[in-house]
Amino acid sequence: MSETPKINLAAEFAQSGVGPVLRQLDDELIGLAPVKQRIREIAALLLVDRVRQRFGLTAQAPTLHMSFTGNPGTGKTTVAVRMAEILHKLGYIRRGHLVAVTRDDLVGQYIGHTAPKTKEVLKKAMGGVLFIDEAYYLYRQENERDYGQEAIEILLQVMENNRDDLVVILAGYADRMDKFFHSNPGFRSRVAHHIDFPDYTDENLLAIGEKMLATLNYKLSPDARRALGEYIPIRRARPHFANARSIRNALDRARLRQANRCFAAGDVELTLDQLVTIEPADFRQSRVFLESPAAE
């Protein structure tokens, strides 16, 4: 080669339009550092591959099937939507839509029902991302005649043959997904990226809560913010804690109480500020506070 062509990765990056998506990911998703790190790595790999291809170097499309493991409410679905967008911007998938399914959408109820059902879903997901929530339900160990196995086989086949047409993301709780992969070695070897979603810290959850309220045009008064800060650790200690989802539910209930409080005030004129502000009382009335001994 007489002249070595040069390439500016930064310019490539700017041109791909991934930057804003990654930045949005950073801004809108709180915490989740390992997840963001891995997404950035994948984006970098795809970008470098694209440049390599232009030089005629072999750039075999990497396998991008992923598994998202984490506790409920840690943002698996939200990240999956973002992932579809990123992969689309990088030109890895053609359409960038997300098809979210669970066992019910893939597995049929009688013999011969499963294959068409699974194929239907796969056809819809072509060119995008297929997100299988609670993927471990596909495989029922205790029933060897379960139709889930059939769906798994079709999935595996398409994951292998149509690698450049769709990306499959399996999601679920960590321990059960481990068991699932253990009993389906085919899946394990075809899923290249295992991303673990850590639980949110209390500060993260508080920030998430504020962000959620901001998008709904609400705000917390300083005292209410403190009340929510106290609420989170108490709620975490109680059963069925689902991270961000629990916070969303708590905020929904707080909004109910706020509306009720405004209404109960009777025939007075409300200011705009009163309409959008959530007061500590809206949290303090929660069952979580009333039933917990710490609150007394």
Add this chain to the structure above:
Amino acid sequence: MRITQGCFSFLPDLTDDQILTQVQYCLDKGWAVNLEFTDDPHPRNTYWDMWGLPMFDLQDAKGVLMELAACRKVYGDRYIRLSAFDSSHGWESVRISFIVNRPANEDGFRLERTEGDGRTQRYATRAYSLDRPEGKRYS
């Protein structure tokens, strides 16, 4: 005799890439794509068998091509056509239809004459392939 019905039938057969592009056009318009097959090539035969259900809610043409491949595997010796149905109000009908698979040799039609009342003659076209039983017409 080469059957010419539907779009593109005077052109050379479409390649898979060309079919892909056409299907993507249909999907981008929001039409539902169907696959049909038959071994009765008569132009008045409107009752083709359907391969599976019409494919609603697809985003990408690759899914249709997957079905086409599966259909060709089973009925590769017959005519397969692809049609796209527009469900929007006021149309509610097939917007495009074209043949995507043909038998290796298309043996054409013969003209049959029937004597009618008086000196009238009635004519009918009949595909040679219809002389053979269904399912064995092109194999």
